[in-house]
Amino acid sequence: MLRTIGTTSVLLALGLLAGCVSADEGNLEAASSPAVRTTAFAESEGTVDEGLYYIEFRARSAESYGHTFAMFGRRDRSGKILTREVAGLHPASTSDVPYVLGHLVPVPSETGPSDGDLEDRYMTARYRIDLNRREYEDVVGYIRRLQASSPVWHAVLYNCSTFVGKIANHMGLRAPNSLLFPKTYIETLRAMNT
Template identity: 40%
Template sequence: MTNRSDRWLAGFALAAMLACTMPSASAHQANKRVADANALVTTDIAPRPAPQSTRRSVSRSEKGPYYVDFRARTAASWGHAFVWYGKTSERAVDVAGLTPAGDTWSYMLGYLTWVPSETGASYGDLDPDYLTASYRVYLNEADAKRVFAYIKKLQASSPVWNAETTNCTGFIGDIAEYMGLKVPNRWQRPENFVNSLRDMNGGRQTVRLSAE
């Protein structure tokens, strides 16, 4: 009996390391917070500069008027990874991420099986006090349309959440991969994932999608 209990606890601890976020408010509360915060949000922390060996001058026109910001924040569990995306000249942002829908029970059940998900903003995504990592990449208008469409498609095709297989780092990793970025191991803390994503890509600030 002791060995069985030990194995169960070890498995639960492993699953906890892969978790994204415990919902701390209802979807209605989160959406209201997003609406309120969009009026106040600003471009916050800048991405870490690339090493001198890989850094190059980037003109304003090269950066483009659009961006995707890969982000991580604190949460009741091991944190949460998500993206901001939008137009640099606008203060409002769109938010996409993968979280379990519902209350704490749904979150706990998500360690054992798949549970229904939410793919929009969750509580705390727009609060700078919770931010732990950020890596922003700029795109031109044509590429932004493609990437933003992919994000919306990914949201529509991600109906479930599971701590081990379909979690928040995997979700934003799919976006990064679509953009042609090098993607780190997805089974790590959200903060470490975003920092590794930035470092693996040399802190590059622009992305150009290859022509289809």
């Protein structure tokens, strides 16, 4: 009886908390927002056209509660993305086991793209901010330092939304509670700063 309860608990945890594994939940076109400049970065010197860069805070679907991450790079004058780089915090494995364990104890992390991050069909929310060259170099420098100092992932204490929130805070933005589901997290981040 005890073995059945333990096995059932583990299987339930695996099913509910697998996290960050892609699943198609439809198109995001209606959920996209236009480029917006906000807070401290909006008040900086220069114009948006100096350098033509962006950062986009994103949420995507997954088999569990989804994933939050940042995408950044160059854009053209019409706002079309020319280059994309991803920074996001997630367990350093494609196995479900670290995701489950990461709800109990910190597990080793990676801070680059995870499966599905570059596929627009999985996006559930996004918030783009256009940047000039100086702003872009500043935020990318911060992202690199954050990546180097984020060796673990924990579902509650240091998750993908916490990681994105630190980037947003560095830019002078207010960040919502990191325990919100990714789609709600990005929508709330956008609402708090526009």
